[in-house]
Amino acid sequence: MNFIIYDLEATCWLGRPPGYIQEVIEIGAVKMNGFGEITDKFCRFIRPVANPILSSFCRELTSITQEQVNRANKFESVVEDFQDWIDIFEENYLLCSWGNFDKIALERDCERHDMDFDWLSEHINVKRQYQEIKRLTNPRGLRKAVEKEGFDFTGTPHRGISDAENLAKVFGKYLDEWQY
Numbered sequence: 106m107n108f109i110i111y112d113l114e115a116t117c118w119l120g121r122p123p124g125y126i127q128e129v130i131e132i133g134a135v136k137m138n139g140f141g142e143i144t145d146k147f148c149r150f151i152r153p154v155a156n157p158i159l160s161s162f163c164r165e166l167t168s169i170t171q172e173q174v175n176r177a178n179k180f181e182s183v184v185e186d187f188q189d190w191i192d193i194f195e196e197n198y199l200l201c202s203w204g205n206f207d208k209i210a211l212e213r214d215c216e217r218h219d220m221d222f223d224w225l226s227e228h229i230n231v232k233r234q235y236q237e238i239k240r241l242t243n244p245r246g247l248r249k250a251v252e253k254e255g256f257d258f259t260g261t262p263h264r265g266i267s268d269a270e271n272l273a274k275v276f277g278k279y280l281d282e283w284q285y
Contacts, residue, residue, distance in 0.1 A: 107144075107198045108137040109191050110231075110276050112268035113207045114169060116153050119162040126155040129214050130174050131167070132187055133265025141277040147190045148266040150177035155217075167263045181218050184211075193224045199285050200228040203247045203272050229285050231276060238282055250275055 111134035115127045129151050136145040150173045153159075159171050177183070191198050202208060208228050215222035236244045247268060251258045256274040260267025276283070 106139050107191070107196050108139075108201055108276065109198050110135050110137060110201045110269050110273045111147075111207060112202065112265045112272065113210050114167045114263065114265050115210055116156050116159060117163045117166060118160045124156070127210065127213075128153040128155055128217075129180065129210050130159070130163075130169060130177075131265040132183060133267070133269040134187070134190075135269050135273045136191075137273060137277060137280075139280075141280045143273060145190070146266065146270075147187060149183045149186065150174055151180050151183045152177040154179065168261050169264070180214050181220060184215065184218075184220060188224060191224075198227060200225060201231050201272070201276060201283075202228070203268070204232045205230050227285075229283060231272065231283070234283055235275065235279070238279060247272060247275075254278055 111132060113129050114131040115129050117127065118125065130153055131150050132147065134147040135143050138144050150169065152174050159169065159174060164170060200208070208225055211225055212222045232244055235250060245253065248258045248262065251271045251274055254275050256271070258271055260270060262268070
């Protein structure tokens with residue numbers, strides 16, 4: 106079993122402007138084997154099409170630049186690369202994200218681009234399960250969970266690859282406790 110621990114960044118604004126369509130602009134992921142070893146990483150930017158100009162809020166929050174998304178491939182191409190990297194037709198895999206936003210955002214973008222999204226069905230919400238494992242009344246944010254588990258939060262917050270790498274620390278610590 107390969108665990109695909111991933112995080113997305115998407116177009117965002119302060120408030121909800123007219124014509125608001127949120128699109129994925131980064132996929133960051135790590136592949137973890139059944140022994141808790143990270144065997145590979147995936148990080149790609151995606152060029153948004155509905156709202157191609159990133160808001161200043163989005164650029165500041167994510168540190169993703171306009172130039173990075175301008176030079177990126179479109180959604181279909183990046184998702185096909187992601188599927189190949191996961192090896193969705195040959196490997197037994199489980200997608201793992203902190204919350205359901207990432208899965209829903211991928212489903213919506215797949216639907217917008219007339220792409221199949223059945224491959225997203227093998228998914229767990231690590232945030233919800235972590236809350237249950239730790240018997241927390243309220244869910245924790247990723248950074249707080251990482252630090253409460255004794256790890257340093259490394260990389261750039263609100264960047265797909267950094268958040269995926271940090272989530273992998275928590276995921277690996279409780280590797281045998283996730284329900285799927």
